[in-house]
Amino acid sequence: MSRPILYAFHVSSCSWRVRIALAHKKIEHDIRVVNIVNRESRSPEYMSKVNPAGQIPALEVNGNVIAESLAILEYLEEVYPQKPLLPKEAIERAKVREICELIATGIQPLQNPKVAARHSTETEKRLEWTEYYINRGFIALEKILNTTSANGKYCYGDSLTTADCVLVPQVFNAIARFKLDMTPYPKIMSIYNSLMKLEEVKLGHPDNKLS
Amino acid sequence: MSRPILYAFHVSSCSWRVRIALAHKKIEHDIRVVNIVNRESRSPEYMSKVNPAGQIPALEVNGNVIAESLAILEYLEEVYPQKPLLPKEAIERAKVREICELIATGIQPLQNPKVAARHSTETEKRLEWTEYYINRGFIALEKILNTTSANGKYCYGDSLTTADCVLVPQVFNAIARFKLDMTPYPKIMSIYNSLMKLEEVKLGHPDNKLS
Numbered sequence: 001m002s003r004p005i006l007y008a009f010h011v012s013s014c015s016w017r018v019r020i021a022l023a024h025k026k027i028e029h030d031i032r033v034v035n036i037v038n039r040e041s042r043s044p045e046y047m048s049k050v051n052p053a054g055q056i057p058a059l060e061v062n063g064n065v066i067a068e069s070l071a072i073l074e075y076l077e078e079v080y081p082q083k084p085l086l087p088k089e090a091i092e093r094a095k096v097r098e099i100c101e102l103i104a105t106g107i108q109p110l111q112n113p114k115v116a117a118r119h120s121t122e123t124e125k126r127l128e129w130t131e132y133y134i135n136r137g138f139i140a141l142e143k144i145l146n147t148t149s150a151n152g153k154y155c156y157g158d159s160l161t162t163a164d165c166v167l168v169p170q171v172f173n174a175i176a177r178f179k180l181d182m183t184p185y186p187k188i189m190s191i192y193n194s195l196m197k198l199e200e201v202k203l204g205h206p207d208n209k210l211s
Numbered sequence: 212m213s214r215p216i217l218y219a220f221h222v223s224s225c226s227w228r229v230r231i232a233l234a235h236k237k238i239e240h241d242i243r244v245v246n247i248v249n250r251e252s253r254s255p256e257y258m259s260k261v262n263p264a265g266q267i268p269a270l271e272v273n274g275n276v277i278a279e280s281l282a283i284l285e286y287l288e289e290v291y292p293q294k295p296l297l298p299k300e301a302i303e304r305a306k307v308r309e310i311c312e313l314i315a316t317g318i319q320p321l322q323n324p325k326v327a328a329r330h331s332t333e334t335e336k337r338l339e340w341t342e343y344y345i346n347r348g349f350i351a352l353e354k355i356l357n358t359t360s361a362n363g364k365y366c367y368g369d370s371l372t373t374a375d376c377v378l379v380p381q382v383f384n385a386i387a388r389f390k391l392d393m394t395p396y397p398k399i400m401s402i403y404n405s406l407m408k409l410e411e412v413k414l415g416h417p418d419n420k421l422s
Contacts, residue, residue: 052350052351052354052355053313053317053348053351053355054351055317061302062302064302064306066302066305066306066309067309067313068308068309068312068313068316069312070281070308070312070316071305071306071308071309071311071312072305074304074305074308075301075302075304075305075308078301078304079301090286090289090290091272091273091275091277091286093285093286093289094277094282094283094285094286095275095277095282097279097281097282097285097286098277098278098279098282100282101279101280101281101282101315102264102278102279104312104315104316105279105281105315105316105319105320106264106266106320108316109316109317109320109321110320110321110326115321118340118343119330129329132329137264139263140263140264140265143263144263144264
């Protein structure tokens with residue numbers, strides 16, 4: 001198997017999801033920086049050679065490209081089973097995937113700054129839009145995490161899972177970018193704080209510029 | 212194992228995804244109708260007993276509830292391996308999941324009528340919003356399907372996969388609800404037309420009221 005190549009950028013929250021998994025599983029890989037701020041990910045070259053959807057992350061393995069971060073996480077779990085990021089029982093795996101999907105479909109796409117910018121040119125209206133969708137998702141997430149991890153450190157008890165890979169960048173966005181009041185979400189914050197202590201999480205922090 | 216209970220509604224596109232899989236795998240189940248039009252899915256009872264996110268579908272198995280349609284599809288695939296909806300090889304499974312996720316994160320949440328209604332009270336602006344996001348996703352999808360299924364009937368060659376479960380309701384929405392011009396998407400349309408001939412797909416059609 002060839003060494004995987006990750007197409008990523010340091011401020012991309014969906015890249016961070018995958019970078020946590022790669023670091024956790026200690027998978028050696030190369031990185032190709034794709035600048036999403038200057039729209040390099042929408043360039044004809046990137047879209048024709050890597051990902052027709054014009055997005056990162058994308059993972060190239062043996063000449064094939066996998067796009068979409070949750071699909072990449074599942075692939076890594078299947079091909080690199082060491083330090084698993086999914087529990088063993090089907091029902092437990094389902095609950096972890098439910099958390100991933102709640103964030104990946106119910107929050108992330110709607111709080112995306114480009115989507116908010118399409119909604120309105122006014123800063124205040126954009127922020128109101130973003131806050132609405134993050135809060136709507138976090139209210140549900142807080143309840144779900146109180147059942148999947150009543151006394152646990154992470155999203156599903158004390159083992160790191162793909163749900164944690166997806167949670168971290170979303171909470172980071174809420175706090176650092178949108179200054180969201182996290183008081184109503186003590187469980188989410190407690191898990192986030194535990195996760196931010198881990199080396200595999202810190203590595204992909206948006207402050208660490210990729211080169 | 213107890214008989215699964217699916218919480219669903221006939222006009223819910225995400226319920227349709229799961230209903231295709233249940234029908235394809237011939238999994239006996241019960242249905243509980245949750246009316247999303249009159250906001251039954253947002254009732255305190257449903258949100259406290261079934262899904263804190265206030266959404267359908269949800270699948271109850273042995274007293275546990277799994278929410279989020281892709282998580283349910285993965286669960287069904289693991290627990291009911293008959294008539295598989297994912298290919299055998301990891302890279303092929305990844306490509307199928309990539310298609311699922313492209314639609315489930317990149318199109319469906321953004322074209323949701325409630326999101327469009329939050330964007331604007333004007334019908335024309337809502338439609339413009341919806342069309343923008345469906346077209347953006349379909350442009351990428353058309354290219355991807357031309358590689359994953361250059362000569363195939365369905366999204367990944369000639370075998371039904373979870374990608375088909377997710378494609379059908381999205382194309383149906385585009386055509387029936389939003390009257391989108393599908394001329395630029397011959398591959399998507401050819402796959403959709405093949406799929407709409409299947410009994411397991413027709414069963415969950417929004418015209419077939421659940422009771």
